[in-house]
Amino acid sequence: MxxxxxxxxxxxxxxxxxxxxxxxxxxxxxxxxxxxxxxxxxxxxxxxxxxxxxxxxNGMDLTHKLMSYIMPILNQRLTSIYSDLISQNNYYLNQIRNLHIIPEISRLKSISEFIKGIHDDIQEISKSDRLSIANLTSLQGMKIDLKEIFHSAIARLEQLVIPSNFEPNEVANSYLVARFSLSNYIVSLVFECILSGNIDDNSVIRLESKIEECLVTLNDITDKLSGSLEQLKRYNSQEIYNINFAQWSYSILQSTNQINNLNNQNFNIDQIQYNTLSYFDINLEKKRLKEFMNSRHSLINNIKIIEDAS
Structure with a gap:
């Protein structure tokens, strides 16, 4: 430990x-x-x-044998704390509908299945140093992939909120890809600590700092995107006002089509803001990390070495 x-x-x-x-x-x-x-x-x-x-x-042999019994049980308890976040991540992944980013979605699904596999098999993995090292190595590679996909999604978002480029489905999907990538990156950080055995107090404090940085980053992106969408909505509303004010210079059909398109854009903006964008509850995640920290000590404190009666 x-x-x-x-x-x-x-x-x-x-x-x-x-x-x-x-x-x-x-x-x-x-x-x-x-x-x-x-x-x-x-x-x-x-x-x-x-x-x-x-x-x-000798004492070292006894300690190794004792820890070989403890660690699979402890690791199972620690990974279970993040079960609901894994389920939440998979929910967001299933909301993505975008044929233009199929390679990214396929990679994300593969990573999601791998992380779920670690979660489900952590007890067996923890019994083998070779399995732990193999899964840890793969996980570290996937962390790099998650960060690359995240940055690609953010770069797309920055272009998609420009009025001339606005595509509501593209905005929603790119945001969901960014959120899923960073959220699963958080789970990867936790599982990396568990698989490597770095779950002492100092390691968990560093883990907490990294996770909080990720949470703040995504919440800032959500806030910035919400502001950009609200600005686009105001721009559209002003355009509608201008068309109505100067309707004499438009054909009736042209002005009607332009107004309908702008109203549809504003409707889609509302849908993104209310149904797609969401903030991480930092206090909830801190509570989860606190449970993670306390679980290590509570399990160790409850270990009793008794004589085998068989």
Whole structure:
């Protein structure tokens, strides 16, 4: 989990009486009055029979074995905290309808399926260093892809809000691509920490800073886009007023078509603003991160090492 926890466990095991492993049950080994065990096997009458011997286990070995049991359970708990965000991301992805960006959508769907696979199989992945490293390497490559897709979507948005280029479906789809990319980037940051084992306090504090930066970035983009759309709507309304005021210079059919087009644009702007744009709840995400941090400690605090009765 962390250097401090691992070191603490190792020091604990090394500071107590030596631990050993043997194929004999404890009731067949000679035990002294002070509770320690001999390397002699008991005879049928309870005395010494013959030397059996056993292997001393050092603190590091014990710590590794203990952590191999703990980490899959802990990682499952940590990934489950982000289950609803993964579902939310997939919802946004399914809203995208744009034939012009099929390669981007296909890549996003592949990344989404991969992240969902890590979420579902994290216990099995955590049992194998090779699987953890392989998934971590793939995830780090996908983080780069998500950032590239995000920046491409933002570049499109900047052009699409120009009155002469305005296409409502293109604006909505590009925004959803940007939101999905950055939101899944956040999940990738979390899973990267889990797979790499960097979930100590300092690592989680750095993770919190990165996530908050992403949330602020997307909320700023949402705010800027909403402002640009509102400005376009005012521009359209002014154009409608100008056409009505100078209707004598237009044919009736021409002025009617222009006004209808501008009204349709304003209707589509309202649809984007009310049905597509959405802000990240930063307080909610901070609460999620707090749960992430607390879960590590609460699970460790509840570990009890008991004697196997079998």
């Amino acid at each position: 962390s250097d401090s926890l691992f070191g603490g466990l190792q020091n604990y095991f090394n500071s107590t009486a030596p631990y050993f492993q043997t194929s004999l049950s404890l009731d067949k080994i000679v035990q002294y009055k002070n509770g320690s065990f001999s390397s002699m096997e008991k005879s049928l009458k309870g005395g010494f029979s013959h030397h059996h011997g056993f292997d001393i286990v």
